[in-house]
Amino acid sequence: MTINANNPYGDSRNHHILSVLVQNRPGVLARVAGLFARRGYNIFSLAVAPTEDDDYSRITIVVDISATPLEQIVKQLFKLIDVVRITELDPKKSVERELMVVTVRADGENRGQVVELANIFEAKVLAVGADAMTISLDGNPEKLDDFEDLLKGYGIVESQRTGRVALPKLDREARPRTLKGKAS
Amino acid sequence: MSAKETLTGAEALIRSLELENVEVMFGLPGGCILPAYDPLLKSSIRHVLVRHEQGAGHMAQGYAHVTGRPGVAMVTSGPAATNMVTPLCDAFMDSIPMVCITGQVSTTAIGTDAFQECDTVGITRSVTKHNELIMHPDDIPLAVRQAFHIATTGRPGPVLLDLPKDVLQNTMTWHWPTDEEVLESLPGYRPTVKGHPRMIKEAAKLLLASERPVLYLGGGVLKARAADAVRELAELLKTPVVTTLMARGAFPDDHELCYGMPGMHGTATAITAMQKADLLCALGARFDDRVTGKVATFAPDAKIIHVDIDPAEQGKVRKPDVPIVGDCRLIVEEIVKAVKELLAEGTTQADITPWRSRVNGWKEQFPLTYDASEPGARLKPQFCLEKLRDAAPEDTILVAGVGQHQMWASLFWNFRKPYTWVNSGGLGTMGFSVPAAIGAKAARPEATVWAIDGDGCFQMTAQELVTATTEGIHVKIAILNNTYLGMVRQWQEMFYGERYSEVDLAGCPDFVKWAEAMGCVGIRVESPEEIDAAIEKANSINDRSVVVEFRVEEFEKVFPMVPAGASNDDVLLHPTQESRREYLK
Ligand SMILES: Cc1ncc(C[n+]2csc(CCOP(=O)(O)OP(=O)(O)O)c2C)c(N)n1
Numbered sequence: 180m181t182i183n184a185n186n187p188y189g190d191s192r193n194h195h196i197l198s199v200l201v202q203n204r205p206g207v208l209a210r211v212a213g214l215f216a217r218r219g220y221n222i223f224s225l226a227v228a229p230t231e232d233d234d235y236s237r238i239t240i241v242v243d244i245s246a247t248p249l250e251q252i253v254k255q256l257f258k259l260i261d262v263v264r265i266t267e268l269d270p271k272k273s274v275e276r277e278l279m280v281v282t283v284r285a286d287g288e289n290r291g292q293v294v295e296l297a298n299i300f301e302a303k304v305l306a307v308g309a310d311a312m313t314i315s316l317d318g319n320p321e322k323l324d325d326f327e328d329l330l331k332g333y334g335i336v337e338s339q340r341t342g343r344v345a346l347p348k349l350d351r352e353a354r355p356r357t358l359k360g361k362a363s
Numbered sequence: 364m365s366a367k368e369t370l371t372g373a374e375a376l377i378r379s380l381e382l383e384n385v386e387v388m389f390g391l392p393g394g395c396i397l398p399a400y401d402p403l404l405k406s407s408i409r410h411v412l413v414r415h416e417q418g419a420g421h422m423a424q425g426y427a428h429v430t431g432r433p434g435v436a437m438v439t440s441g442p443a444a445t446n447m448v449t450p451l452c453d454a455f456m457d458s459i460p461m462v463c464i465t466g467q468v469s470t471t472a473i474g475t476d477a478f479q480e481c482d483t484v485g486i487t488r489s490v491t492k493h494n495e496l497i498m499h500p501d502d503i504p505l506a507v508r509q510a511f512h513i514a515t516t517g518r519p520g521p522v523l524l525d526l527p528k529d530v531l532q533n534t535m536t537w538h539w540p541t542d543e544e545v546l547e548s549l550p551g552y553r554p555t556v557k558g559h560p561r562m563i564k565e566a567a568k569l570l571l572a573s574e575r576p577v578l579y580l581g582g583g584v585l586k587a588r589a590a591d592a593v594r595e596l597a598e599l600l601k602t603p604v605v606t607t608l609m610a611r612g613a614f615p616d617d618h619e620l621c622y623g624m625p626g627m628h629g630t631a632t633a634i635t636a637m638q639k640a641d642l643l644c645a646l647g648a649r650f651d652d653r654v655t656g657k658v659a660t661f662a663p664d665a666k667i668i669h670v671d672i673d674p675a676e677q678g679k680v681r682k683p684d685v686p687i688v689g690d691c692r693l694i695v696e697e698i699v700k701a702v703k704e705l706l707a708e709g710t711t712q713a714d715i716t717p718w719r720s721r722v723n724g725w726k727e728q729f730p731l732t733y734d735a736s737e738p739g740a741r742l743k744p745q746f747c748l749e750k751l752r753d754a755a756p757e758d759t760i761l762v763a764g765v766g767q768h769q770m771w772a773s774l775f776w777n778f779r780k781p782y783t784w785v786n787s788g789g790l791g792t793m794g795f796s797v798p799a800a801i802g803a804k805a806a807r808p809e810a811t812v813w814a815i816d817g818d819g820c821f822q823m824t825a826q827e828l829v830t831a832t833t834e835g836i837h838v839k840i841a842i843l844n845n846t847y848l849g850m851v852r853q854w855q856e857m858f859y860g861e862r863y864s865e866v867d868l869a870g871c872p873d874f875v876k877w878a879e880a881m882g883c884v885g886i887r888v889e890s891p892e893e894i895d896a897a898i899e900k901a902n903s904i905n906d907r908s909v910v911v912e913f914r915v916e917e918f919e920k921v922f923p924m925v926p927a928g929a930s931n932d933d934v935l936l937h938p939t940q941e942s943r944r945e946y947l948k
Contacts, residue, residue: 202551205496210488217489254675260493260513263551 193245194223196268196275196345197253199238202261203229210259211238218255220247224277224342235263239344268345277343278317279327284334286310293333300326311336372500373398373531376464377406379507382539385435387411387426387805389419393439394479396466398531411805411834416443418798418827420450424459425802428785429760429810431588433460433514434802440466441479444525445486449792451521452490456789457609458586460519462510463491469529470498483525492520498527500535508545517554518673519586554672558687558694565685566644566668567701571710573642573666575718576602579625582609582788583647583671587691590614590781593646596699600712602644603722605633607654609788610647612778622726626654627925628770631729631940634923634931635947636722637662644668647691650680651789660930670694728946729923731774732937736916742891744768744843744915748775751813751841754898759811760785760803764796764820766850768843770921772815794823800838801831811839811902818844818871825877831908832882839901840883840910842874845917853920878910886911 201207208227215222221243230237242252249267256262285293286309293312297304302316316326320343327338370378376399380388387409392400403410413419416438423434434454438447444465454461468477484494493513497506503526510522540548570576584593590613597604597620604614605625614621625633637643643665648654655661658680669676669683670691677686687694706712733745748771755761761776762785763769769786778784785803787795800814821842831838848866855863878885884907888897894913901909922937936944 205498206484206488209485213488248678251675251679254677257551258673258675260549260552 193243194241194270195244195249196270196273196343197240197242197256198266198268198345199240199256199262200230200264200266201236201238201259202263203234203236204261207236207261208238210261211240211256214255214259218247220252221245224340226342226344228344239342241343266347268347273345273347275319275343275345276317277320277323278315278341279323279338280305280313280315281327281330281338282311282313282336283330284310284336285312289333293330296326296329302326368537369534370537371398371402371532371534372503372526374402375500375503375535375537376507376526376531377402377408378537379504379539380435381407383507383511388435388437389413389422389426389802390437390464391416391419391439391443393443393466395440395468395528396437396443396464396526396531397439398528399437399464399466399526410437411801411830411836413798413830414826415824416446417449417794418801418824418830420447420461420463421453421792421795421798421824422802422805422827423461423463424450424454424457424795425762425785425799425804426806427454427459427461427802428799429782429803430806431460431586431782433462433511435462435464437464438466439479440468440483441481444481444483447523448487448490449790451487451523453787453790453792453795454521455490455492457787458519458582459521460514461521462507462514463521463523465523465525466531467496467525467527470527471529473527483523487523490521491523492518494523494525496525496527497530500530500533501538503530503535504538505540505544505548508540509549512545512549513552517552518583555674555688556672556690556693558670558689558697560697562685562687563694563697564701566670566687566698567705568710569642569666569668569685570600570602570644570698570702571705571712574713574715575639575641576600576715577636577640577643577665578602578604579637579643579645579648580604580606580610580613581646581648582607583691584610584613585647585781587647587672588781589646589692589695592692592695592699594618596695596702599699599702601715601719603636603719605629605637606778607648607651607788608773608786611773611776611784612781615779616777617779622722624773626651627656627927628774628921628923629654629925630731630774631923631934631936631947632722632725634925634934635725637665638931639721640665642666642668644670645683646670646695647672649676655680656925656929656931660932725947728943729936729940732939733919734939736891741914741916742888742894744771744845744913744919745775746891747841747843747888747894747913747915748772748815750894750898751815752776754895754902755813756811756902758783759813760800760807762786762796762800762803762812762814764814764816765791765793766817766820766848767845767853767919767921768815768817768820768849770850771843793817793820796820797824797838797840798827798830800840801827801834801836804831804836804838805834808836814838814840816840816842817849818842818846818868818874819848821874822868822871825881828878828881828883828908828910837905837908839908842910842912843915844871844874844912845915845919846871847917849919850921856918856920858926874910874912878908881908883908883910885909887914888912889914
């Protein structure tokens, strides 16, 4: 597994989102990550969370499809015994959300500007220090990219993003392609 | 079983294996797996005590190859588990059903770098179809049932169960899960078995319309027990057939439609027939790089029908025109039906007689060949194989190591029946043949088992002949001793300007004495005059294993050959046939 460093968050042309429902068993994340590593597939991000049902977890993987066709990635994932269902979300037809927490330099003279920027983006100030502040922002990944870019001018001390989660858009066109668990 | 029965985890494990109809298992005990070896004393299961755990793994594979039933190996934690990695990987690459039980340190010690602790499930994750660390004795029966189910269904493969010592020692309440419980516990595992009817019809149409068809059989034909169905299809349409290294025996070599093995060391006819075909019907085959050569120029005019139970094989290397996912036997039977229906409805088959005569012409022009040895010179390995083949009793099982001798064995043997060929194809594991032969013989005691080995390979796992002797599992080993790592030497000769680097095995041991020290009969053959008597003697001995060392020509090369990365169009023929190359048009 390689995290694509040139374009760490991907864009809608070369990424696809796989929502992978797995049995909640020990080692399941290692199996999924190991598969990506072994077969040389690239990913942009990966997020794991429990679902409404204790027996299952959902892994949301943003895959880089510029090197390996999506079909092959999906089929290989299906071969993992613990993978129950894979839903493939087209980025154009789904809603994506991601959370970023960022500490940015903000001393006396530009603190006001940083706060203003945070307000424009509807971000939250989580903590304020003598010459820095920590801000959180959630939203679609492009919005986070823009915010991060603008903050760079002030000096980012540290930042962290969660990797995205996604669901199909609720309009008539959004038919998530649910691929039934046909592993072998 | 009405009253609730309390068993130790170890007792539950052995009982579960018995209920899965395990008759024989291969292994070697140690600290963490000790509890499981105690109830084994009272079990109906035969345990074969090996000399090295790798041997146990390859024996389990040999057993599985000839029976289609999962081979079972049981070893302890740490170094024993790591010794099992090679056979697991081998079984994974060749889709061999296998269940491996490893001991593990107690659950309380996991993660502490305890004595002989290793992350067995982590290490074996990428070389097993599935693996599982069992944390509670109550889970054992279900885990065993899942393991056998997963190993033998869909695309078969190895499954490993890692059992901590306290899980084996603690008690549980016995319950043998039903089929429904097993299925329910594996919601993500539902292999597709039945082929798509529309695709089957499509395949039938293509087969009838094709003017230059080839049936490309892979190991999946054997796994699916589809040989009879495939033969019916081939004979119905008179389609030329090629059998890959993993499919040797799936179609009789002496059949008029059989053109042998394709690939890097395939026959010129099989390679060229695939190159020139307008339709390749791939059955349980995976377009391995050793078969396709350079993919971009592989079978450029061919449409592809691809029958495989593993959906991920569809389009992995070559995009199929007609992908059919499912069980090869069921699908081929359906294709036969569909073809017959189309014929009954008045569809006619394209005329393939020009194609067949073209392919037969190649077969005539480019038979397998080698130069006979000069008087007084060392034996030719191909000559030894022909002699062994012609003297072999009916239904002999042939096992091979990895290297030149493996290719000659596959090329020069005459396979007539399925499950008479055992070899390491995908991983190419030197040292495979001696233990695999023992596993095959344990499964088929009535059959003669000959292993063709190289002097290099033999030195990797020969100690298992001690196992053969003590267990009374008598196999026959033919060492084609060229005193080189021959296959590597061939590459250095051809592609590295004859610069031989670390391939000379001169100073190898006295194989006859070594065989005798292990309780086998040892025979050395150095000249053509000795060969018939030696082979006859070897075939007549049934109460001991026999090792026959053939001193063979050092510099013999395997031909034909498609150099790595080259196109199949540029196959190198035997030097005496190169002048006729233009006939391969
Ligand atoms: C475990 C392992 N190590 C190395 C190789 C690489 N290799 C492939 S064939 C071969 C030579 C085998 O020599 P030998 O057993 O004498 O057979 P020959 O080719 O001479 O018939 C080697 C080293 C391998 N396939 N497996």
